[in-house]
Amino acid sequence: MSCFMCPVCKGDLHSDGKAYTCENNHSFDISKDGYVNLLMSQQSSFKRHGDDKLMVRSRRDFLNKGYYKALCDALCDCVKANVKSNSVVIDVGCGEGYYTNAVRNSFEGQLFGIDISKDALRFASKAIKNAGFSVASAFSLPFKNESADCIINIFAPSAYEDFYRVLKSDGFLIKAVPLENHLWDLKCALYDEPYKNKPEKRNDELFELVSFNELEYKINVADKDDILNLFRMTPYYYKTGKAEAERLLKLDSLETTVHFGLEIYKKRSLL
Ligand SMILES: C[S@@+](CC[C@H](N)C(=O)[O-])C[C@H]1O[C@@H](n2cnc3c(N)ncnc32)[C@H](O)[C@@H]1O
Numbered sequence: 001m002s003c004f005m006c007p008v009c010k011g012d013l014h015s016d017g018k019a020y021t022c023e024n025n026h027s028f029d030i031s032k033d034g035y036v037n038l039l040m041s042q043q044s045s046f047k048r049h050g051d052d053k054l055m056v057r058s059r060r061d062f063l064n065k066g067y068y069k070a071l072c073d074a075l076c077d078c079v080k081a082n083v084k085s086n087s088v089v090i091d092v093g094c095g096e097g098y099y100t101n102a103v104r105n106s107f108e109g110q111l112f113g114i115d116i117s118k119d120a121l122r123f124a125s126k127a128i129k130n131a132g133f134s135v136a137s138a139f140s141l142p143f144k145n146e147s148a149d150c151i152i153n154i155f156a157p158s159a160y161e162d163f164y165r166v167l168k169s170d171g172f173l174i175k176a177v178p179l180e181n182h183l184w185d186l187k188c189a190l191y192d193e194p195y196k197n198k199p200e201k202r203n204d205e206l207f208e209l210v211s212f213n214e215l216e217y218k219i220n221v222a223d224k225d226d227i228l229n230l231f232r233m234t235p236y237y238y239k240t241g242k243a244e245a246e247r248l249l250k251l252d253s254l255e256t257t258v259h260f261g262l263e264i265y266k267k268r269s270l271l
């Protein structure tokens with residue numbers, strides 16, 4: 001059994017290597033790169049389907065230089081310490097799989113990556129062969145109720161209700177979020193009046209925060225291409241005027257603070 005759930009009838013999906021099919025004969029082809037598209041057409045009526053090719057490529061190139069390795073190592077330590085063997089782990093909003101790939105080597109069991117962007121999954125499924133990848137929405141995960149031990153959610157939308165549905169009763173959620181000072185110096189280079197990030201509101205009804213680790217350090221982005229890639233992988237790229245962007249792109253190097261929160265939540269039992 002694959003763990004994937006048919007998005008039409010909610011039955012189990014089985015793979016023959018070419019397609020996933022349920023017992024009602026709903027069938028979903030596996031792409032040549034290895035992912036399956038389980039996004040229903042009514043879920044894809046948004047204008048943009050997650051991150052586009054440029055964002056995905058920029059993020060891949062930037063992350064592969066190791067600037068966020070400390071966060072990736074902390075995530076892997078957290079997985080090693082908390083995920084038992086034979087677990088089912090889902091990386092929701094996995095992007096092109098920088099963290100998914102590292103997590104793959106941190107536990108024994110089944111690993112899945114979900115993202116709404118086909119462009120991101122093309123990269124992820126090409127690079128990581130021992131995980132299952134599906135185009136899907138975080139808000140309608142193609143997994144059965146109580147089928148996962150752990151959900152990983154790194155800088156990606158959090159669909160708490162669906163996370164709650166899919167996690168087993170002793171399941172938990174590992175989240176990484178940007179904190180107040182994240183990319184502060186990049187914002188100072190772009191804007192006359194930069195603002196600090198507002199911390200994301202926690203969902204206290206469904207999940208209990210059991211651990212919180214803060215990671216704050218400086219990175220020296222000493223290459224014009226890396227600065228451009230960093231800019232392109234942020235939401236500022238689409239929000240910033242040309243003149244402001246040019247200020248940043250004139251720089252030969254940029255030293256900036258990065259500031260992450262790594263959180264572990266336990267699923268609450270609702271009476
Ligand atoms: C900032 S990126 C983070 C990617 C990856 N976790 C990382 O940190 O490298 C956010 C990701 O969430 C995806 N995304 C956005 N909306 C989504 C949704 N509704 N369901 C699933 N993924 C979504 C985007 O396509 C993108 O790949």
Ligand SMILES: [Zn+2]
Nearest residue numbers: 006009022026
């Ligand atoms: Zn079906």
